[in-house]
Every structure is written in C-alpha cells, then in structure tokens.
Amino acid sequence: MDLFTALKERRSCRNYTGKEIEPDKLEKILEAGGWAPSVMNLQPWRFYVIKSHSLKARLKHSCESLAQEIFVASGWKWVSKYKFDFLVEAPVLIAVAASPKDTGADQFIPGRGTGYACSCCAAVQNMLLAAHALGVDTLWFTLYDTPRAKEILGIPGELDLVSIVVAGYCAEPPKNVPRKPLAELTVTL
Template identity: 35%
Template sequence: MDILETIKSRRSIRKFENVQVPEELLEKILEAGRWAPSGLNNQPWRFAVISDVSIREMFSQLTHYSRIVASSQILIAVFLDTAVSYDRTKDVQAVGACIQNMLLEAHALGLGGVWLGEILRSSEQINKILGLSNNLELMAVIALGYPAESPKNSQRKELKNLVIFRK
C-alpha cells in the first residue's frame, strides 16, 4: 500500500470483531513503533501489551470509553520512560510518532485501532494494575482488533488554509 494512501485511508476504529489478533501481526505493529524517530535516538517509548481479558476489563472501568476497551482484542499502553528522557517536548513528540507508526501499520495489516487519550486521567491506576514504576508515564492506550465497522470518510481543511508561510 502506498504510504500516502495508507495515511489518507486510516480511520479510528471503535468496534472490533471477536477474533484474536495473530502474534506475528502484533509484532509487526510493535516493530513499526520501535522504528519511530526520536531525538538523540533515545527511543523513550515503552509498551505494555495487554491481551488478558481480566486486565482489559480493569482498564475498561477506568475510562468513559469502556465499550471500546472491552471489545478490543489487544491493548497497547504506550509509556514515556522519563529515565531516558532528555527533552520532554521532543520525547513526547517521539512517542506520538511511535503511536502513529503503530496505527498506520495496523491499518496496512487489515486491523483497526484507536488512540485513546481520555484514559490518561487514570494513569496512576494503570501503572498500579501493571505493577510499573513511576518513571513510566502513560501517553496513550491503543485499542486494536479486526474492524467491526466502516467509519465514514473524513474531511480535512484545504492545504491553502494550513500553510501560513511559504517563500
């Protein structure tokens, strides 16, 4: 798939089939995240991969989007490892690039995913559930699975309205 076509056709998927995601596809998604750019190549992202139904259920109780979390087949909690951080802004941007890489790879593999941010208000509980140290700061939870919906086309602003300087 052409990369621009992949970018343009990716949509947030919030309903998933009850079909297990093969481990080899999950590894490709994590690998795509691993290859995101980062300042000084510090690779500040860390992943918690949750397929266990009971843990997914606990996570679902920590967000207004419990239906999405509970119906997903895999959750990837993405953390910023503050122990390796050298510049917060650059490191947060790197984690965002990592998440985008994983969402694009999931789409290219025929899977659906959604980047959940509202769950960040429960970051302390998530670290506690997973037994993680405080130097791991939750940045997002990605819900993954085979799509059980076909989202509408998305509109974007005209490029001429977004470019503020060109010379």
C-alpha cells in the first residue's frame, strides 16, 4: 500500500471481532515500531505483547474504574458512556513503555525531558501505519490508570507506560473522521 494512502485511510477501531492476528503480521507490526526514529537512536521502547484474556480483562476493569473517577471529576457524559470492551475483544494489545532516563539531550534542557515519550509515540505511529498496510485495525489507547496498568502488566517501576496499541480486526468499518484544513494549522514564516 502506498504510504499516503495508508496515512489517509488509517482510522481508529473501537470494536473488534475476536479474529487472531497472523503471527507474521504481528511480527511485521512490531518490527515497524522498531524502525521509528528515536532520540540519539536510543530506541527506548519496550513492547509488551498482551494476548492473555485474564490480563486484558483486568486492564479493562481498571480502566472502567478510572473512567468513573474521571466522570465524577469532570462531569463529562462521554466518559461515563465510553465502552472498554475492545480491550478484551481485540486479540492483541501492545503496551509501549520506556525509561524517562532514555531522553537524550532533553534532560539538560529546562522544561523538556520528553524525548523518550516522543520516540515511543513515533514507534506507535509506525505500528499503526504498518498494521493498516497489512489490513490490521488498531487504536492508539491511553485512557488507563498508569500505576494500575503497569502493575497488571508487570511493567517495571522505572519504565513509563507511554501508550497501548490495540490491534485486531474491526467488526464494523471505522467512521471517517474529518481533518482541519491545512491553512488553519500552518504558519509559514
């Protein structure tokens, strides 16, 4: 698939069939993550591939508790209606974690220190695009309680859980999501 087609056609999927991801496709998706640019080429990401139903179910339960807390704090109705079923329906979750120490020159720049997280996000986007090119649907997911999710997934304390990629096959075609016009987003100096 042409890169620009993949960029435009990839959409977030929030409802999955239980169909497994073929092992060779999963390997290609992870490999694509590893080809992302990273600060000082530190490749700080660690990929936790979660297939266990019980771990996914525990994660889902902890996310539901978090959503309830956010609803109480914010009053946002969408949070109370948000369904986390995709966390158990999708065959694979890929938790992307890294050490905040692996942040390169950022550590000496006041107000920064995000290099490790930016690198992980580049890896996530690579995985999303690779998955799409392979016909696999995904969701970039962050609505989790970080300490609780780390504990459930056995991610060491020194690593930050930057994001989770939900991956599988969508039950319904994802909705098209509009984008802002480029002119609204661009400043040419």
